[in-house]
Amino acid sequence: GAVVSQHPSWVICKSGTSVKIECRSLDFQATTMFWYRQFPKQSLMLMATSNEGSKATYEQGVEKDKFLINHASLTLSTLTVTSAHPEDSSFYICSARDPHQQRETQYFGPGTRLLVL
Amino acid sequence: GQNIDQPTEMTATEGAIVQINCTYQTSGFNGLFWYQQHAGEAPTFLSYNVLDGLEEKGRFSSFLSRSKGYSYLLLKELQMKDSASYLCAFMDSNYQLIWGAGTKLIIKP
Numbered sequence: 708g709a710v711v712s713q714h715p716s717w718v719i720c721k722s723g724t725s726v727k728i729e730c731r732s733l734d735f736q737a738t739t740m741f742w743y744r745q746f747p748k749q750s751l752m753l754m755a756t757s758n759e760g761s762k763a764t765y766e767q768g769v770e771k772d773k774f775l776i777n778h779a780s781l782t783l784s785t786l787t788v789t790s791a792h793p794e795d796s797s798f799y800i801c802s803a804r805d806p807h808q809q810r811e812t813q814y815f816g817p818g819t820r821l822l823v824l
Numbered sequence: 825g826q827n828i829d830q831p832t833e834m835t836a837t838e839g840a841i842v843q844i845n846c847t848y849q850t851s852g853f854n855g856l857f858w859y860q861q862h863a864g865e866a867p868t869f870l871s872y873n874v875l876d877g878l879e880e881k882g883r884f885s886s887f888l889s890r891s892k893g894y895s896y897l898l899l900k901e902l903q904m905k906d907s908a909s910y911l912c913a914f915m916d917s918n919y920q921l922i923w924g925a926g927t928k929l930i931i932k933p
Contacts, residue, residue: 741921750911750925751867800866811854811919815866 710734711803713816720791721824728786728819730801736781737803741813742774745798757784791823826850830912830924836902837932844897844910844927852917858886858897859911861926867911870897899929907931 710733718726730740740757755776756764763776775787784803788795798820802813828848836842848856855874859867873879873888873895885898897910909926916922 751923753921753923756920811915812857812869812872813921814869815859818866 709803709805709808709812709814711737711801711814711816713801713819715819716817717820717822719822719824722792723790726788726791726821728788728799728801728821730784730786730803730816732782732803732805732814735803735805735807737784738781738806739804740778740784741802741804742776742784742786743800743802745800745818747798751800754786788821791821793823796821796823826916826922828912828914828922828924830910830927832925833928833930835930835932836899838902838904840902841898841900842902842929844899844912844929846895846897846912846924848893848895848912848914848922848924850893850914850916850922853890854915854917854919856886856888856895856912856914857921858884858895859913860908861911862908870910902931904931904933 712731714729738759742754743751744754745751753766754769757776757778759778759781765771778784798818800818802815830846857872858870860870861867871886873886878887883900888895909928911926913921913923
């Protein structure tokens, strides 16, 4: 149980374009999903917390107009990187919390590698 | 304030035992997690401790002492596939995960 998928796995795009990344909880309904970014050899950095049916909560320093998050259903959250630039190239990982489990475990998707040329 | 600390890198031998320590400071605590992350992949859940003591799960065990703000992950009978980064994270009073920087474990034959 507690499977989270992400799509796409890899994205290569030109500078200035927008990229949408999908995160789905496959076998549970996730009221809360999280979006992380990880640069090479660094730890996870939480970007935002996505709550179904409400606005996402962004961490300090994360531009909400650049990283658009939508959590329209209990199984899907999307992250759109708008007007991507080379410095946005990173490993983006989503996670979801299964509300039916007593412990607050986050289950991670496989991640999306973004390369902006 | 909140902080969490773990060693940057450790080296161990195949078949041996290794203990990865994690110390933390926080005013609100709702449990401590260990995740394994292989290079280029997303983290996978290993263990969760919210009460003091040792939780054993196969070759992996995790220990927590809340009074000391201390946890460790114990890996026995090390295999080459255990080479990975091990992330500890505690959950604060807002149920938000505070992540350590990860410990890169290198297994040598």
